[in-house]
Amino acid sequence: MSENSQKVGLETFHYDNTTVRNFLIATTVFGIIGMSVGLLVACQFVWPEANFGLQYTTFGRVRPLHTNAVIFAFVGNGIFAGVYYSLQRLCKARMYSNLLSKIHFWGWQLIILSAAITLPLGFTSGKEYAELEWPIDIAIALIWVVFGLNMFMTIVKRRERHLYVAIWFYIATFVTVAMLHIVNSFELPIDFMKSYSWYAGVQDALVQWWYGHNAVAFFLTTPYLGLMYYFIPKASGRPIYSYRLSIIHFWALIFIYIWAGPHHLLYNALPDWAQSLGVVFSVMLLAPSWGGMLNGLLTLRGAWDKVREDAILKFMVVALTCYGMATFEGPLLSLKNVNAIGHFTDWIVAHVHVGGLGWNGFLTFAMLYYLIPKMYGTKLHSQKLANVHFWIGTMGILFYAIPMYWAGFTQSLMWKQFNPDGTLVYSNFLETVTQIIPMYALRAFGGLLYLSGVFVMVFNLVKTARSGKFQPSTEAQAAPLMKDYKPEKSEHWHRRIFEWKPVRMLVWSLIIVAIGGVIEIVPTFLIQSNVPTISTVKPYTALELNGRDIYVREGCYTCHSQMIRPFRSEVMRYDPVDLEYSKAGEFVYDHPFQWGSKRTGPDLHRLGGKYPDSWHFYHMLDPTSMSPGSIMPPYPWLFEQEWDKKRIPAKIRAMQTLGVPYPEGFDQQAVADAENQAALISKGLELEGIKMSSDAEIIALIAYLQRLGTDIKNVEGVAEGN
Secondary structure, eight states, rough: GGGSOOOOOOOEEEEEHHHHHHHHHHHHHHHHHHHHHHHHHHHHHGGGGGGGOGGSHHHHHHHHHHHHIIIIIIHHHHHHHHHHHHHHHHTOOOOOOOOHHHHHHHHHHHHHHHHHTTTTTTTOOOOOOOOSSSSHHHHHHHHHHHHHHHHHHHHOOOOOOOOOOOHHHHHHHHHHHHHHHHTOOOEEEETTTEESSSSSSSHHHHHHHHHHHHHHHHHHHEEEEHHOOOOOHHHOOOOOOOHHHHHHHHHHHHHTTTTTTTGGTTSSSOOOOHHHHHHHHHHHTTHHHHHHHHHHHHTTOHHHHHHTTTHHHHHHHHHHHHHHHHHHHHHHHHHHHHHHHHSSSHHHHHHHHIIIIIIIIIHHHHHHHHHHHHHHSSSOOOHHHHHHHHHHHHHHHHHHHHHHHHHHHHHHHHHHHHHHTBBTTTTTTHHHHHHHHHHHHHHHHHHHHHHHHHHHHHHHHHHHHHSSOOEEEEEEEEEEOOTTTTOTTTTTHHHHIIIIIIIHHHHHHHHHHHHHHHHHHHHHHGGGGOOOOOOTTTOOOHHHHHHHHHHHHHGGGGGGOOOOOOOOHHHHHHOTTTTOOOOGGGGGOOOOOOOOOOOOSSTTTTOOTTSOOOHHHHHHHHHHHHHOOOOOOOOOGGGTSSSOOTHHHHHHHHHHHTTTTTTTTTHHHHHEEEEEEHHHHHHHHHTTTTTTTTHHHHHHHHHHHHHTGGGGTTOOOHHHHH
């Protein structure tokens, strides 16, 4: 006899709407903030002076603020709002603990606030999408555990035996994000807000993009797929198209996704076998990704007439379409011949924002339009305004993405164009920047449109809330689960093995996602041939190490790469004398790696010795004085602030702990060595008519820049030789 046919008493309970509302408010507020910062960033490409002459608002510091605000504040709060709402109803149980819900909400907001304070101040680990320093990393891990405990204990005390597909994705999200964050955040603290990555060079790059790619997969994708599986059937009044397809979608997606990270490092100094694994699994990823998209779209069969009028369904359809586009582009860009064109260009920016603006943004808006009226016991104030928002937002995506695609293709073609005599047509990198400034202006206009649509939504939702009364809880009734229940033989195998046993699903999800990470990452640590050493590569001097920290603090990696790929066009552009591309052994002392992912400015890996110290001095003071037309902002504070002497001994000891072969006792003489090298650079500048204190940060930065890429040539950088 089936469980539902048994006569058991009903239990009355109340769903928690307050926590859901709090997260909805947070996602809206931080969405506006994150998108506004993004608009500021976009404007700086057209008007570099838009940083207002402040060190706290330069692109290098504000871009991480934008990405963290949008990913972890806007999308993150959206995830939690959707999970807290849907999980209770799918489990027929109130969230396990009101206290844990409150700790989760306020803890997450404090993490966001700490990011908003520390990133503009220059406290950063220098790793894309993982820039927050170690105390905040620990806080993230703790709050994530609070969320997972609250979620999983709610599942355990559920009154619905069957775990709906949305919950599968929630479980996989929890275990995988925890694994990714912990592994990628291994750092050695120097003091309260300074640390060095435990990994170096190739290993750091591989771990970072294993994390970075799968942060997209398991923070921006899998939880939103869970929300899609819940809200599309609810909004359309149609059951999900295929249960069997959802099973294939889930297990194939979480297994394949985790392997694809190395496609961010094609033609880089990563071992070829790791690159090939990334390519193969990225191409395979297309199948489960599109399986999920089609499962969502086909759910609307018989309900397409509603899409014409219902703004919520419009947002959902475009969200799924953008998800399909982004997940088609990902495998496409992982093909080496395509990646050779797209990598480091604005094509990648377009690709990312089609997913971010279309998939995450539009699905979040649909969820807001669906939930606010329900929780306030009223109807949406205006369907017309919701439709206006939809069309403004859609136009914003188009005005953002299309110019960025155009800019990306233009960049790559100009970088690779040769004259008949074998010389580069556009040998001056700046020509490729000024050519696409109109595209940057259109991108900013698209961002403005998209943000304007959000303000229309806020007005609509505020009016909706004011017309109703918030219901802090919703009463519901359901029978408890029978302890002695025996499933019928006709029950689907997936239900019997996984869906009725959440602990088993959690464990197997962790095993499935861990396999790819272990196989890809561990060999680079254990097999020496994966990272060949170069005898001439030596540790940075104490002053150069300080200069490198300044480079990381200013976020220079957000515009400049340090990775010359083995292409004729790149070695001729960046190392025309020796024609050396970047080698894995050159980065063995780089904690963290600084290969970058975007070339708004030229690659810097062979910059050492290319220009005199005075060139770097004037370039950092006013980039247009050395590169007319440059969109790089000036850095006057580097000439006023002093490089850090107090922490040099601690930094050296940390590097020794990480395996950098400084001589024993070097920490005691490092400050004196740094002062001597700084004095030499300062005297060299004085010979060129430039008076500058040897304690200024610009001196340390010059020392680092002049060291870049010189070890492999067995020559000393200009800064050391002055």
